[in-house]
Structure formats: C-alpha cells, structure tokens
Amino acid sequence: MEPILIITAVPQEMALLEHALANVVRHTTAAFEYAEGAIGTLHVTLCAGGVGKINAAAAAAALIERQRPGLVINTGCAGAYPGSGLSVGNLAVASNEILGDEGVQTAGGWKDLRFMELASIVRGKRTYHNEIPLSKHAAEKAVQLADYYGVFLMRGRFVTVSTCSGTRQRGETLARHFNAIAESMEGAAVAQICVRSGVDCLEIRGISNLVADRDMSAWDIPRAAEAAQRFVLKYLEDLDRPEPGAFAPVAPEL
Numbered sequence: 001m002e003p004i005l006i007i008t009a010v011p012q013e014m015a016l017l018e019h020a021l022a023n024v025v026r027h028t029t030a031a032f033e034y035a036e037g038a039i040g041t042l043h044v045t046l047c048a049g050g051v052g053k054i055n056a057a058a059a060a061a062a063l064i065e066r067q068r069p070g071l072v073i074n075t076g077c078a079g080a081y082p083g084s085g086l087s088v089g090n091l092a093v094a095s096n097e098i099l100g101d102e103g104v105q106t107a108g109g110w111k112d113l114r115f116m117e118l119a120s121i122v123r124g125k126r127t128y129h130n131e132i133p134l135s136k137h138a139a140e141k142a143v144q145l146a147d148y149y150g151v152f153l154m155r156g157r158f159v160t161v162s163t164c165s166g167t168r169q170r171g172e173t174l175a176r177h178f179n180a181i182a183e184s185m186e187g188a189a190v191a192q193i194c195v196r197s198g199v200d201c202l203e204i205r206g207i208s209n210l211v212a213d214r215d216m217s218a219w220d221i222p223r224a225a226e227a228a229q230r231f232v233l234k235y236l237e238d239l240d241r242p243e244p245g246a247f248a249p250v251a252p253e254l
Contacts (some may be wrong), residue, residue, distance in 0.1 A: 001042060001069070001070065002068065002069060002070025003045060003067050003068065003071040003238070004042055004043070004044050004071050004072075004236070004239075005044075005063055005064065005067055005072045005073070006045065006046050006047070006073045006075060006185035007047050007056065007059055007073070007186075007190055008048050008049070008074075008075055008076045008160065009049065009050060009051045009055070009076050009186050010050075010051065011048045012221070012225050013048065013225045013228070014229070015225075015229075016035075016226060016229040016230065017044075018035055018240050020233055021036075021039060021044060022037055022163045022199070023039030025039050028060035028175065029225075030058070031068055032049060032058070032062055033047070033048075034047035034063060039236050039237075039240065040236070040237065040240035041240055042236055042239060045067050046064055047063055049186075050223055051186070052162065052186065052189075053160060053162060053185065053186060053188070054189075055186070056185075056189040056190050057192065057193050060072065060189070060193040060194065062195065064199055065211065069199060069204060070199070071135075071138065071199070072194050072200070073201075073202045073235075074187055074191070074200055074201065074203040075203070075204045075205060076184065076225065077184070077221055078158065078182040078183060078206070078207060078208065078210035079164065079171070079183050079207070079210065079211045080181060080182050080209060080210050081172070081174065081180060081181055081182060081183065081211050082171050082210065082212065083175060085181075086181060086187045086222065087207065088207055088208065088218075088219070088223065089206065089227055090152055090206070090207045091151065091153045091204065091205070091206055091207070091227055091231055092155070092158070092181060092207060093139050093142045093153055093181050093205075094155075094156070094157070094158040094187060094203035094205075095132050095136075095139060095155050095156055095157055096132065096133055096134060096157045096158075096190070097131070097132045097157075097158050097160055097187045097188035097194075098130055098157060098158065098178045098180060098188060098205065099113070099131075099132070099160060100160055100178065100183065101121060101161055101162050102120065102160045104116055105131070112128040112130045113130050113134075114172070118129045120132070120192060121195055123195060123198075128195065128211055130193060132191040132192050134201045134202065135192070137200070138201070139155060140203065142155075142202065142204060142235060145215065145234060145235060145238055146231070151231060154181060155180035156180065157178060157180040158187050158188075158203065158205075159174050159178050159183040159188075160183065160184055160185060160187045160189065161174075161183055161187035164185065165191040166213070166214040167212075167213050167214070168211065168212040170239050171211030171212065172210070174211075175211075182205065187203050187205075190203070191203065202221065202235075204228055204231060205228055206225055206226070206228035208221045208223075208224035208225075
C-alpha cells in the first residue's frame with residue numbers, strides 16, 4: 001500500500017498518533033519536521049505543519065512531493081457552526097472544503113473567486129474556485145466505520161478562514177452562506193494541494209468549540225484532539241486489514 005501522510009496544525013493534534021508509530025524516524029525537510037513510522041503494515045508520515053493556510057499548503061506540498069502518498073489525512077480541531085447539530089467532543093468529516101476568505105469585498109457585500117473570474121486551481125478540464133472537493137470514497141469509508149463502532153460522526157461542508165469567527169453572528173453568516181457545519185484554518189489549503197497533486201484527501205476533525213461569542217472557558221481542545229486521533233487510528237487499523245471489515249465496502253469513485 002502507498003504511504004499515508006497525516007497533517008495537523010500543532011503537535012497536540014498528532015501526539016497520540018505519533019505514540020502509536022513503530023520504528024519512528026524523524027526528519028526535517030523544507031523547514032518542516034516530520035516523523036515516519038509504521039502502524040501495522042502501513043507506512044505513515046506525521047507532520048504538524050503549523051497554523052493557517054500558508055503553513056498547511058507548504059507542508060502538504062513539500063511532503064507530498066517527497067513521500068508520494070496514496071492518501072493524505074488532515075486532522076485536528078474545528079469549531080462547529082450554530083445549528084449544525086454538533087457538540088464539543090463530536091467528530092466531523094469534510095465532504096467539501098470552502099475557501100471562506102478568498103474573494104472581494106464590494107459595496108454589495110462579499111463576493112467569491114467565481115465572481116472575480118479567478119480560479120484557485122485549474123486541473124485538466126476542471127476549474128475550481130472557492131469550493132474544493134475531498135475524496136468521496138475516503139469520507140464514505142469514515143462514515144461507515146463510525147456507524148460500525150457506534151461513533152457519532154457528521155459529514156458536511158467545512159469552511160477554512162484566516163480570521164476565525166469570534167462571534168455567533170459571524171458563524172451564523174458563514175454557516176448560512178456556505179451551508180457549512182464547521183470551520184478551521186487549514187483544511188481547504190491541504191485539500192487544494194491534494195487536488196493539484198492528484199492525491200486523495202480525507203479531513204477528520206474533533207469539535208473543540210461552538211462558534212459563538214468567543215469564550216475559551218467553554219472550549220475543550222484536548223478532548224477534541226484526542227477524539228479525532230483515536231478515530232484516525234481506527235481508520236488506519238481498518239485500512240490495514242487483509243480482508244474487508246464487517247461493514248459493507250464502499251464502491252470506488254467514478
């Protein structure tokens with residue numbers, strides 16, 4: 001099986017995963033530190049690339065070029081939008097990622113890259129603007145695995161922002177505009193590099209907070225980071241099975 005690359009923003013979001021690695025070797029490339037090792041028979045690389053889209057894109061590009069993975073998993077914490085149905089400690093998987101900041105502020109409000117007639121990616125005959133797809137096959141597999149283990153996992157659209165939503169009003173605006181369930185600062189950047197590189201991308205995040213008027217006393221980052229990592233470990237264990245798991249396999253993407 002091809003290598004698997006796991007990217008997080010900060011070390012706390014990959015600590016459990018790194019603890020699970022056997023035969024760990026640490027490297028530095030393009031100013032990014034990363035760890036290689038094995039989980040079962042899988043060759044896994046872990047990198048905490050840093051906070052924000054620039055760090056995430058640079059780390060993903062550098063390590064995809066070096067590792068040639070068959071799958072990139074972006075994991076860590078996220079804030080859930082009002083009305084999403086998500087609670088602190090829940091898990092969410094991205095169906096699509098949205099570049100929530102790229103665009104132009106006009107007298108009539110914010111407009112996206114399509115309005116500006118600017119593409120974020122052109123790949124073959126496909127042109128992408130603010131919305132970046134992730135692997136349907138990998139996301140469906142995650143949903144089925146969660147059902148098998150009785151774990152609550154919501155699938156939906158995520159928004160990636162450079163300025164986090166620190167008010168309920170802002171969260172409601174983004175949720176409504178993009179029909180999204182959660183936001184982070186890196187997801188769309190990793191997904192965009194994966195599309196550009198032709199690599200499947202899966203994004204699994206634990207909910208650390210609800211997007212409301214900012215009150216970090218209501219957040220639980222350790223719980224969210226642990227929940228996401230434990231599920232990713234289950235996902236990797238299932239990938240490593242020599243035979244299909246107990247749940248129905250997912251048909252490959254067309």
